[in-house]
Amino acid sequence: MSDDTTHPVPSDAALADLARELPTHAPDDTRREAVRSSLLAAASADRAAPRPRWPLVGAGFAAGALAAAAIVLVVVRARPSGSPNASSPGAATPGAPVASSGIAMPPAARIDAPASASFERELVHDGSGHVGELVRVHAGTLHVASARAGEHVQLATADARVDGEGEVDVEVAGDQLRAVSVRSGSATLRVRDQQMVVLAAGQTWKAPVITAEVDVVAPPVATPVPVRVVAVPTVDQPTVEKRAVEKPAVEKPAVEKSAVERPATPETPPPGEPVAHDEPAPAIGSGARAPTATEQHFAAGWALLKRGNAAEAARELGTAADSDGDPALAADARYFQAVALSRAGRKTEAERALVAFLDRAPHSIRRGRAAVMLGKLIAERGDAKSARAWFESALGDADPAVVAAARTGLASL
Amino acid sequence: MTRPERAGQIVPLRRVEERRAASSDLSDEALLAACGVGDTAALGALFDRHHEAIYRLISRLLRTDASEIDDLVQQTFLAAWRAAKKFSSRGAVRSYLFGIAANTVRHHIRSSVRRRAALADIPPPPAAHPPDAATARAQELHRLAIALEQLPDDLRIVYVMCELEEVPGVEAARALGLRAGTLGRRLHEARRALREAIEGGTR
Structure with a gap:
């Protein structure tokens, strides 16, 4: 007699239930956020550089040649004298930057800034025929809005570049990028020695807080x-x-x-x-x-x-x-x-x-704070195991801020 | 005055909840429509809403390392972003994303020279004699995992979508670009193959 009689054939539902028990992959918060950022960066790049269509290639070449000529004009004739638009107190849409070359300049982004803010505007070209505007920010909080939909605004500090589209708030202190908030559109952050980060509307990035x-x-x-x-x-x-x-x-x-x-x-x-x-x-x-x-x-x-x-x-x-x-x-x-x-x-x-x-x-x-601080220092040099021990030791601290910092530290490992 | 050095670490994004809530109020269809006009925030919201299901689907379709699954998930959403304008509202966005994910995995498998038989995350069954209930269950799972892995791609995709993710047949057929009859036949074949694998191990 066959053993088949002792092992009932699983129903389709039972088979599916069994199959659902097989392990699946779920990313942790860090990986998910990395994939998300990378996805948004790719999407932004995808939108910024639409695929060329063959009927337009010829026109593209012609436009490229014109743009190259325009760049030459910009370089030769249109260098800003002095410090263009430097530290415009309460600046609100300074005029189109350096429009003396007679070529089509990129539209000026609208910038709202307090009198204490320090920034400069200048023209840049990326070598591919595109002339854009770069805002160098030294200090202050700026509200920057693209001149029109689809236009990008480049902002630079000593340690970071921000490519924004839409409305972006940028906070800078001592030439260091402190925070970026996207009100609408998106922004791509490239902070020195850090992974690129893409922010969508409603997101805020803040510089790492020094321990x-x-x-x-x-x-x-x-x-x-x-x-x-x-x-x-x-x-x-x-x-x-x-x-x-x-x-x-x-x-x-x-x-x-x-x-x-x-x-x-x-x-x-x-x-x-x-x-x-x-x-x-x-x-x-x-x-x-x-x-x-x-x-x-x-x-x-x-x-x-x-x-x-x-x-x-x-x-x-x-x-x-x-x-x-x-x-x-x-x-x-x-x-x-x-x-x-x-x-x-x-x-x-x-x-x-x-x-x-x-x-x-x-x-x-201060033991809790010291433990968190020590955990961060140890984590920075790659010893996750030891860092984890210090973070965990701070979880019982009476100060909720310390406990939160310890949890953040643990999550970052 | 010297300034302190920057720590050089990325802090987690701090989302502004009220703005995020605005995105979360939109339907999947509205988010996809927004993607069609280039709204990356909508893409982010769509990712937030469906990434877990896509991760689960892809890891069921392809047993591979986490980084490869990350890539495939990203490719899936990027493909959805590019094709958002083509979405017809006849089916659910989730099924639509599943269809894109399935195609992404299929292309990945076809273009990949190395076809992993990586079942490392599935513990091999213990050689116990006679097996108790738990051991028998583990052995069944192991056989099922192997059988699922050895299924032809087309059958596995249909089985995972329809049986494990419970996508309605009509939507699955539309998402995969199949006729309903073809989908039904593949599902039947997949079930039979898996059942035979289970039965074969218990004889």
Whole structure:
């Protein structure tokens, strides 16, 4: 007797159910986003360069020859003198750029920018007969709109190129691209050393936040006792009301800001930069006693860090951390030394400082931030396994922002 | 004043939800129509909406590495973008995309010299005697995977679309450019071949 009788033939439905159990592929978020960006880039390129049709080839050649001649004219006669349209305060649709050559110029894009914005407009040619407009942006937030549908606007910073079509908001600080938002149309971003990114309408790209920039949080201070104090002589301290400090209470949240006058922010900081109310208030200089060496070095280091002198700040903060002063303040100094080192690009030393901080301050409220920062540094050099461990260690942090940063770090691995 | 170095990392795109919601309100047909006039945002929305199904379909049609599947998914949506103007609203956009994906895979297989028999992600059945229920199930799955892989492309595409993705026959026939009778015959042949593979292993 055949075994067929003991094994019922599966029905079509049962067979399909079985087949559905076979593994399928589902991309993770990173891959999906990469495919999506690549797809949109390809689609944009596809639209920008429609396939030539044979009946139009002859006309294309003729147009190309005319365009080549036009380029020669542009190069020879139409170089912008000085700085064309430089820093047009509140510029709204400056005239068509350099139209003196007598050839058809690309239509000028509309640019809305505040008076503080700094940018220039110039003509460029791509070697294939096409003359376009390039907007070099140095600082400020610009709202750029194509002159008409289908026209592209090229924007450039020191570190990035943006090819926009439609309406695009571009934020630049210090010649560095900070953010791009597409209101309508699309934009292609080519940031130095990064993968190309395509944004569709409604999407925003923001420059990576530097670890050090987000990790600067006020160090803990003692319970405030309002005391009028004199300015500290050795440190670039603002003349503000200080707090008398008996001893820095490390584990106490450092957000007691209400009783303290803060220095006015000299200028609006760009996104990601520490803002005034997040600055630490170095607990030194009370009228009761002279600041210790640790406090002095800490304050000096912080002032340097605030001024952007990361290398010097790292040195001062390292001195504070190595001193025999208050252990809690020294631990904080180690943390901020790591921040300074990271800003100075000395990643390996920053890692060491963070590890030292984590060893020295097992109960610090900054452990989560330090762990995230360390995870990012380790991930940057490709050690995903170790980075994962540090990110995971920060998931239990009391600060939701730290937990979110840890999750982002994990997702990026 | 020295500026801090940039970290050189890409942060995930932060979509503006309200704008995204505007796209998500549109029907598939409207998105495809927008693609036809060159709206890349519509293409992005279409991708967001259907990429999982396309990934699943392609990975069922072709067992290969993840990067190749990524490429095929992208080719599928790009082909849909280029052909968006030709879409007739008689069928569902999902079926239309499935048809494009199937053709993309078919062309990929034909143009590819190397035809992988990559079943590495399917664990081989354990050699247990006598097999318990779980082992028997695993063996069945393995046989089915091999049988599906060995099916002629035309039969496999029809089987995956109609049986596994449950695309209605009329829509599948339209998406694949087949007559209904041809589709039905292929589906019948595919089922028979797979059933024989399962039965053969249990004898």
